[in-house]
Amino acid sequence: xxxxxxxxxxxxxESAERIRAVAERIVATKKAxxxxxxxCSAMGDTTDELLDLAEQVNPVPPAREMDMLLTAxxxxxxxxxxxxxxxxxxxxxxxxxxxxxVLTTERHGNARIVDVTPGRxxxxxxxxxxxxxxxxxxxxxxxxxxxxLGRGGSDTTAVALAAALDADVCEIYSDxxxxxxxxxxxxxxxxKLEKLCFEEMLELAACGSKILVLRSVEYARxxxxxxxxxxxxxxxxxxxxxxxxxxxxxxxxxxxxxxxxNSEAKITILGVQDTPGEAAKVFRALADxxxxxxxxxxxxxxxxxxxxxxxxxxxxxxxxRALELLSKLQDEGRWADVLYDDQIGKVSLVGAGxxxxxxxxxxxxxxxxxxxxxxxxxxTSEIRITAVVREHDxxxxxxxxxxxxxxxxxxxxxxxxxTGR
Amino acid sequence: xxxxxxxxxxxxxESAERIRAVAERIVATKKAxxxxxxxCSAMGDTTDELLDLAEQVNPVPPAREMDMLLTAxxxxxxxxxxxxxxxxxxxxxxxxxxxxxVLTTERHGNARIVDVTPGRxxxxxxxxxxxxxxxxxxxxxxxxxxxxLGRGGSDTTAVALAAALDADVCEIYSDxxxxxxxxxxxxxxxxKLEKLCFEEMLELAACGSKILVLRSVEYARxxxxxxxxxxxxxxxxxxxxxxxxxxxxxxxxxxxxxxxxNSEAKITILGVQDTPGEAAKVFRALADxxxxxxxxxxxxxxxxxxxxxxxxxxxxxxxxRALELLSKLQDEGRWADVLYDDQIGKVSLVGAGxxxxxxxxxxxxxxxxxxxxxxxxxxTSEIRITAVVREHDxxxxxxxxxxxxxxxxxxxxxxxxxTGR
Numbered sequence: 001x002x003x004x005x006x007x008x009x010x011x012x013x014e015s016a017e018r019i020r021a022v023a024e025r026i027v028a029t030k031k032a033x034x035x036x037x038x039x040c041s042a043m044g045d046t047t048d049e050l051l052d053l054a055e056q057v058n059p060v061p062p063a064r065e066m067d068m069l070l071t072a073x074x075x076x077x078x079x080x081x082x083x084x085x086x087x088x089x090x091x092x093x094x095x096x097x098x099x100x101x102v103l104t105t106e107r108h109g110n111a112r113i114v115d116v117t118p119g120r121x122x123x124x125x126x127x128x129x130x131x132x133x134x135x136x137x138x139x140x141x142x143x144x145x146x147x148x149l150g151r152g153g154s155d156t157t158a159v160a161l162a163a164a165l166d167a168d169v170c171e172i173y174s175d176x177x178x179x180x181x182x183x184x185x186x187x188x189x190x191x192k193l194e195k196l197c198f199e200e201m202l203e204l205a206a207c208g209s210k211i212l213v214l215r216s217v218e219y220a221r222x223x224x225x226x227x228x229x230x231x232x233x234x235x236x237x238x239x240x241x242x243x244x245x246x247x248x249x250x251x252x253x254x255x256x257x258x259x260x261x262n263s264e265a266k267i268t269i270l271g272v273q274d275t276p277g278e279a280a281k282v283f284r285a286l287a288d289x290x291x292x293x294x295x296x297x298x299x300x301x302x303x304x305x306x307x308x309x310x311x312x313x314x315x316x317x318x319x320x321r322a323l324e325l326l327s328k329l330q331d332e333g334r335w336a337d338v339l340y341d342d343q344i345g346k347v348s349l350v351g352a353g354x355x356x357x358x359x360x361x362x363x364x365x366x367x368x369x370x371x372x373x374x375x376x377x378x379x380t381s382e383i384r385i386t387a388v389v390r391e392h393d394x395x396x397x398x399x400x401x402x403x404x405x406x407x408x409x410x411x412x413x414x415x416x417x418x419t420g421r
Numbered sequence: 422x423x424x425x426x427x428x429x430x431x432x433x434x435e436s437a438e439r440i441r442a443v444a445e446r447i448v449a450t451k452k453a454x455x456x457x458x459x460x461c462s463a464m465g466d467t468t469d470e471l472l473d474l475a476e477q478v479n480p481v482p483p484a485r486e487m488d489m490l491l492t493a494x495x496x497x498x499x500x501x502x503x504x505x506x507x508x509x510x511x512x513x514x515x516x517x518x519x520x521x522x523v524l525t526t527e528r529h530g531n532a533r534i535v536d537v538t539p540g541r542x543x544x545x546x547x548x549x550x551x552x553x554x555x556x557x558x559x560x561x562x563x564x565x566x567x568x569x570l571g572r573g574g575s576d577t578t579a580v581a582l583a584a585a586l587d588a589d590v591c592e593i594y595s596d597x598x599x600x601x602x603x604x605x606x607x608x609x610x611x612x613k614l615e616k617l618c619f620e621e622m623l624e625l626a627a628c629g630s631k632i633l634v635l636r637s638v639e640y641a642r643x644x645x646x647x648x649x650x651x652x653x654x655x656x657x658x659x660x661x662x663x664x665x666x667x668x669x670x671x672x673x674x675x676x677x678x679x680x681x682x683n684s685e686a687k688i689t690i691l692g693v694q695d696t697p698g699e700a701a702k703v704f705r706a707l708a709d710x711x712x713x714x715x716x717x718x719x720x721x722x723x724x725x726x727x728x729x730x731x732x733x734x735x736x737x738x739x740x741x742r743a744l745e746l747l748s749k750l751q752d753e754g755r756w757a758d759v760l761y762d763d764q765i766g767k768v769s770l771v772g773a774g775x776x777x778x779x780x781x782x783x784x785x786x787x788x789x790x791x792x793x794x795x796x797x798x799x800x801t802s803e804i805r806i807t808a809v810v811r812e813h814d815x816x817x818x819x820x821x822x823x824x825x826x827x828x829x830x831x832x833x834x835x836x837x838x839x840t841g842r
Contacts (some may be wrong), residue, residue, distance in 0.1 A: 016477035023478075050497065056437035057444075057501050058508035065507070068515050069500035072493040076471065079490035080478050086486070087479035094489050099565070144520070 002168040003125075004029055007039040007158035009136065009174040011230060012232035013077050014044030020174075022232055023084030026130060030090055035125050036360035037165065039135040039158040042073025063108035067137075067148045071097070074104035074134035074154070074200050082132045088270035092130040095121060097137035097146075101164075102157060104138035104147045111147035113156065113219075125165075133161060152213030152383060158421050159216045160341060163223035170220065170227050172212060172237075177231035178239035179204070181257035181407040186395045189408035193256065199245040200256045200350055201227075208261025213401045217241065245383065248352050255351030255360075258401045262345045264294060265319035266377070268311040269326060271336025274301035279310055281334070285325055290302055291318045295346075295379055295386065307336070310375060313388065316342050344376065347393030348386040349401055373397050423589040424546075425450055426703050428460040428579035430595040435465030435500050443594075443653055444505030447551060448637030451511055456546050458586065460556040461502050461580040463494025478768065484529030486556075488569045492518070495531035495555035495575070503553045513551040516542060518558035518567075522585075523578060524557035525568045532559060532568035533576065534640075537585035545587075554582060580637045584644035591641065591648050592659075595635060598623070598652035599660035600632055602678035604827040605818045610829035613660060614677065620666040620679045621771055622648075624805045628769035629682025638662065666804065669773050675837035676772030676781075679822045683766045683812050685715060686740035687798070689732040690747060692757025695722035700731055702755070706746055712739045716767075716800055716807065728757070730797060734809065765797065766815030769807040770822055781826075782806060794818050 008022050030036045041047075050069055052345065054061045059070075078094045085092035101117035121131045135154025138147050149156050155172055162170035179201070182190040196204075198221035205214040211229055220227050220241070228316065230238030272278050286293055294313045301308035314322055319342055326338045354360050364385050368375055373396065377388035389397050402408055427450065429443050451457045466551035471490055475482045482490075499515045506513035522538035542552045556575025559568050570577050576593060583591035600622070603611040617625075619642035626635040632650055641648050641662070651659030693699050700719065707714055715734045722729035735743055739761055747759045775781050785806050789796060794817060810818050823829055 016474055019478055053437055054498075054504055057440055058504040060508075061504040062507050062513075065500045065503040065513075065515055068503070068517075069497055072496040072500075075493040075496070076474075077488055079486045079493075080474060082486040082489070083475055083479040083482040086483050087481075090482075092486075094486055096489075096567075146517075352532060 001033055001035060003035040003037070004036045004164055005039065005158050005165070005167045005170045007043065007154055007170065007172050008042045008081075008232060009154070010044050010046070011175045012173050013040060013081070015076070015079070018232075019043075019077070019080050020084050020087075020191065023052050023081055023088055025232065026081070026085055027088040027090045030130055037121060037125070037133060037161055037167070038081065039130045039133050039154055039161065040077040041135050041154040042076060043077045043080075044326045046073040046076065059156075064145060067108045067146050067340060070148055071134065071146050074136055078132050078134045085130055085132075091128065092132055093176045094132040096132070096134050097157065098139035100161065102135040102138035102160065103141045104149070104378060106140040106143060106145070106147065108145075108147055110150040111140070113138060113149065113160045114141065118164050119163060121161070133157065148222055152216070155213045155216035156219055158227055158291040159219045159223070163219070167225065170225050171228050172227060173232040174211070174229075175181045175233060176211060176229070177234050177236045178229050179209070179241070179257070181403050182398055183260060186260060187258065187402045190257075190402065191409040192409065195240045196256050197243045197245050197248060197249040197352060198241060199383060200352060203348070203350040203381065204257060204259050206347060207259040207350065207384065207386060208263070209259045211231040212241070216227075225273065238279060245352055250356050251355055253352040253355045254403050255349065255357070255407060256316050257350055257407060258398050259348050259350065260345060260394050260398045261348075262394055263316055264313040264344065264346060265340065265342035266311060266313050266344045266388065267319070267322060267326065267341075267403050268309060268339040269335050270309050270339065271307040272310055272334070273343070274306050274308045282310060282326070283330070286314070289321065289325055291315075291322050295377060295388070296355045297377055297379070313344070313346070313377075344384055344388050345391040345397070347394060347397040348384055348399065349405065350384045352383050354383050354385070363404055364401065367400045368397055371396050371400045373400070422456060424456040424458070424586055425675040426458045426460065426579050426583040426586070426588045426591045427464065428575055428591065428593050429502075429653060430463045430575070431465050431467070432596045433524045433594050434461060434502070437501070439653075440498070441505050441508075442499050444502055444509055447502070447506055448509040448511045451551055458542060458546070458552045458554060458582060458588070459502065460554050460575055460582065461495060461498040462556050462575040464498045464501075466642070467497065467592055470706040485566060487586045488529045488567050491569055492555065492558040492567050495557055499555045506551055506553075511620070511776050512549065513549055513553055514545045515553040518578065519554050519560035521554040521582065522563045523559035524576070525570070527561040527564060527568065529566075529568055531560070531571040534570065534581045535562070537581050539582060539585050540784065541743065542582070543721060554578065566684065573637070576637035577640055580644070580646055580648065584640070586647065591646050593648060593650050593678060594653040595632070595650075596652060597632060597650070597655060598655050598657040599650050600630070600662070600678070603819055603823050604681060605820050608679070608823045608829070609682060611823065612828065612830040616661045616663070617677050618664045618666050618773060619662060620804060621773060622662045623735070623800065624769070624771040625678060625680050628771065628805065628807060629767060630680045633662070637825075648668045666773055672779045674773040674777055676770065676774045676778070676826050676828060678771055678828060680769050680771065681766060681815050681819045682769075683815055684737055685734040685765065685767060686737040686763035687732060687734050687765045687809065688740070688743055688762075689730055689749065689760040690756050691730050691760065692726075692728040693726040693731055693755070695727050695729045699755070702750070703731060703747070706750060707735070707743060710742065710745050710746055712743050716798060716809070718800070720799055724777070734767070734798075764812045765809050766812040766818070767807060767809055768815060768818045768822065769805055770826065771805045773804050775804050775806070776805065784825055785822065789818055792817050792821045
């Protein structure tokens with residue numbers, strides 16, 4: 001008997017009909033002899049609708065109340081899934097995050113799980129019940145207030161529960177049937193991967209792949225919980241995310257895929273004094289404003305005046321705020337100028353095989369050169385190469401790299417209904 | 422400094438705009454120097470929409486999950502009201518029923534409050550906060566499961582909290598600005614009452630007045646919590662419901678109003694053996710099927726065969742089920758026949774003044790006679806007279822009684838927007 005944790009996203013629960021389809025799958029998993037714990041997101045666009053209402057009522061709503069509001073969405077889908085399961089003749093019991101023992105920090109809107117004590121869930125499983133747990137939410141240990149885990153937090157709930165219950169697998173259901181070598185909407189011959197390791201998934205998620213939330217993969221890796229990415233619209237086994245980079249034999253290491261990201265902006269600070277602490281001042285100011293920076297580049301300084309240029313990328317949404325902040329510091333005479341560019345795209349090649357493929361960086365650059373695409377920034381990690389290009393070149397760059405490294409197949413990828421997200 | 426509990430119904434919270442209007446009123450109450458506790462129903466039609474979703478997913482949903490589902494509605498309105506208050510510069514904190522200490526029996530869907538331990542609410546009030554409590558919901562003391570109090574349960578939450586916090590008044594806000602001498606949609610010159618006692622309100626609520634939920638008035642009477650019925654669309658002081666029948670001096674006792682009810686059906690059982698226990702069998706069978714009976718009449722038995730007829734009324738919704746049940750018993754040879762009639766209406770005259778008005782029953786009958794309306798059933802209590810008439814005569818009967826007892830005024834009653842409910 002295996003213990004399976006299944007997480008269903010909002011698109012899998014967008015209507016009563018879809019909820020019944022999901023319930024049928026859950027009951028089938030149970031009848032196949034498994035213990036089943038289900039984590040549900042809010043139905044369809046519920047969260048966006050609630051956010052919209054909040055915006056109308058108070059454009060700067062208190063975070064504690066925002067959490068109280070948003071968690072209602074998961075309670076609704078939770079209860080409906082439990083009802084649907086019962087109509088298929090199985091016994092289900094729903095739990096709020098609090099009832100399932102999801103204990104978090106007290107930071108409303110973006111709390112972190114500090115412990116999971118699923119005693120009531122374990123007890124219900126022992127009584128042969130299917131357990132339905134509201135995703136995305138927890139309770140602060142000290143204040144007993146309801147908290148949320150940030151966007152995509154239901155994935156993290158599922159992995160954390162799987163870890164605490166020592167589950168055999170954590171299945172993440174959405175409208176996509178696995179992890180692909182590229183976004184099939186951009187690269188039509190993208191192939192579904194059967195398996196990849198945690199590190200590869202982390203790099204893909206960090207580089208723009210939306211299929212799994214970064215934090216949930218970090219959690220799964222830390223507790224070694226195998227994840228399976230599947231579609232609630234098919235019976236395809238999906239993609240397994242498991243195992244560590246170190247455990248992949250060199251001869252089996254391959255290139256995993258190409259990911260693209262057009263959600264960032266690029267900021268360049270010109271003429272920064274190349275003395276200790278100047279860069280720190282920049283990044284401290286941004287960190288205090290809670291702006292996450294992604295890529296950072298600093299080249300050697302000019303010989304003439306001992307100044308250097310610092311370039312970094314950050315979420316495009318935060319760009320104007322970052323620019324304003326840095327322009328203020330510029331007025332204090334810290335540096336020469338600040339440049340802002342939000343027409344960029346980031347294309348990355350990821351794969352454990354990179355370690356054993358000499359010349360990947362050269363081939364990467366050549367593939368873009370052949371399309372006459374200029375590389376504006378360039379960074380690498382052990383299993384990733386990333387280039388920043390013009391945003392309008394992004395799709396072309398992804399296809400060129402996908403071709404160059406022979407990641408495609410003969411068939412056009414199947415994309416299921418509703419893959420618009 | 423007074424402690425005011427305010428309860429806002431769904432029609433007062435049907436949009437972001439209405440929520441902001443309600444928040445403004447709450448903040449004004451607080452700024453006037455009061456401690457304020459607010460109980461919110463779910464927004465507009467939320468509860469009906471959730472019920473509809475549940476019906477689609479499972480026509481016979483498990484009661485525990487139904488409660489988990491429905492309570493989400495109050496959490497949403499709760500959080501939104503707290504946010505709106507914060508936008509007007511006051512500090513609010515929202516509480517679920519569980520967080521506010523509303524402890525109930527374990528009967529899902531129709532739980533009763535067994536205790537209210539509002540320690541966290543009291544503490545927040547002491548910290549100068551406005552407290553927002555989700556209505557209609559509580560938590561079962563033993564299982565820690567979420568429960569609901571049945572339709573209209575938010576009124577009961579408000580009164581129970583007012584009692585536990587020793588509040589000075591419990592204000593019930595809806596789209597109607599008070600208790601009227603009759604339903605203004607039926608009797609255009611109906612007058613708003615300034616004050617009535619608990620017993621009068623109980624009789625009106627039991628006889629079809631929808632303005633307050635019977636159980637909440639019973640609770641208010643038991644704990645002597647003054648209630649005020651007000652409109653969230655105006656600044657009218659509304660109607661005060663307070664004090665006991667016994668405390669009204671005879672010279673101040675008046676007739677309160679006329680109420681109408683067309684939600685019942687009438688069932689007559691013919692030829693019941695007039696021996697001890699026969700009537701008990703009928704009512705036991707109905708009670709076991711959870712059918713509430715209202716009026717019951719049994720006349721003297723026939724001399725010839727020692728049988729009698731029993732007539733009773735019950736909710737029209739339950740009529741077909743009651744009829745089926747009784748027809749089965751009839752097959753066992755218990756009685757001659759069962760008659761069913763769902764075209765009836767109930768008109769009642771209520772008021773403490775009845776005790777000191779001789780001849781009210783005569784005048785009541787004459788008023789209906791003058792309109793050529795036949796009385797089919799007739800019962801009285803200390804402060805109420807009720808007649809069952811043809812449904813199509815109901816409005817006419819109400820107007821005739823209202824005129825006869827000079828309950829009207831010179832003006833046509835003001836009915837506010839949205840009084841459709």
